[in-house]
Amino acid sequence: MSEISSHKEALKHSGLKNTKQRNAILNILEKSTQPLTADQIYVALINEKTAINLSTIYRVLNTLAEKNLIVKTSSVSDNKALFELNSFEHKHHLVCVECKKIIMVDECPFEEYEKKLKEKMGFTILGHKLEIYGICNNCKKKDEENKHTQ
Amino acid sequence: MSEISSHKEALKHSGLKNTKQRNAILNILEKSTQPLTADQIYVALINEKTAINLSTIYRVLNTLAEKNLIVKTSSVSDNKALFELNSFEHKHHLVCVECKKIIMVDECPFEEYEKKLKEKMGFTILGHKLEIYGICNNCKKKDEENKHTQ
DNA sequence: TTATTTGCAAATCTTTTGCATGAGG
DNA sequence: CCTCATGCAAAAGATTTGCAAATAA
Numbered sequence: 001m002s003e004i005s006s007h008k009e010a011l012k013h014s015g016l017k018n019t020k021q022r023n024a025i026l027n028i029l030e031k032s033t034q035p036l037t038a039d040q041i042y043v044a045l046i047n048e049k050t051a052i053n054l055s056t057i058y059r060v061l062n063t064l065a066e067k068n069l070i071v072k073t074s075s076v077s078d079n080k081a082l083f084e085l086n087s088f089e090h091k092h093h094l095v096c097v098e099c100k101k102i103i104m105v106d107e108c109p110f111e112e113y114e115k116k117l118k119e120k121m122g123f124t125i126l127g128h129k130l131e132i133y134g135i136c137n138n139c140k141k142k143d144e145e146n147k148h149t150q
Numbered sequence: 151m152s153e154i155s156s157h158k159e160a161l162k163h164s165g166l167k168n169t170k171q172r173n174a175i176l177n178i179l180e181k182s183t184q185p186l187t188a189d190q191i192y193v194a195l196i197n198e199k200t201a202i203n204l205s206t207i208y209r210v211l212n213t214l215a216e217k218n219l220i221v222k223t224s225s226v227s228d229n230k231a232l233f234e235l236n237s238f239e240h241k242h243h244l245v246c247v248e249c250k251k252i253i254m255v256d257e258c259p260f261e262e263y264e265k266k267l268k269e270k271m272g273f274t275i276l277g278h279k280l281e282i283y284g285i286c287n288n289c290k291k292k293d294e295e296n297k298h299t300q
Numbered sequence: 301t302t303a304t305t306t307g308c309a310a311a312t313c314t315t316t317t318g319c320a321t322g323a324g325g
Numbered sequence: 326c327c328t329c330a331t332g333c334a335a336a337a338g339a340t341t342t343g344c345a346a347a348t349a350a
Binding site for chain 4: 020037
């Protein structure tokens, strides 16, 4: 229940009405460890017997993103919109350009860099996302194998 | 002409035929300072009287991305696929969460961090992208003004 | 009560696909 | 030649929108 009331507060603070659908969507996002598509949220809600319309989900997600309660990103491989709670936290990951696998990393070499940007450009930093593109160990091995069969 | 022959080489090296359409698309991407959507490429080609079909553009872009000659990303605001030449260069930018403006920055605090990742995880790094989310100076000013009118 | 939100159905927009034709090596 | 690439039209899939009914404040 505590998270429900915190959503109520967050919605109120953004001037949005506290509806069953918005709370349900925020709860799904809160439980998820990764960004979700509108459809994944839809399926999750249907599974837990929460009746909702897909277009409502899209509308809610866009509204929440406008208010910065959630963050909209985009999956490169299949080009769908992804949504996650705005934790204002750092996100770092490695993206394999071959298999598209995403590997999370947790170290952050940034605190100082961010401070400098803030001072220099007057840009208030809420968080950052770092994607490192390359080839993972698995794909390197597969590439080696394929050299022989091709 | 030098860039045309370099595209020829690049295509050959990837086992792809050197077609008029592929060269035209690579040329457009080469001239652009920013990632383009399939449709933007289409318009650019039509403008320079290069006849091409939109579905050909999609097919070429996907093929080139598979071969890592270009990089596919995704625009957050309107969820379209974006393509740019794979420069294997660093890309850093600030994204304002309010007006969605993108501000390029060029400093990079990363060389060491990347080396460490490579050694630790066997991940071969081709490039990286850093997005810093926050609020730009303009939006901060507008927010201040709106406090009075709301 | 009244503005906001939702459901539903239809529309829109981006991207993909099947198939016949055309072009590159 | 023979395979691969392209054009065209149609399909598929994600997201948006108009409107009437429902709901929060």
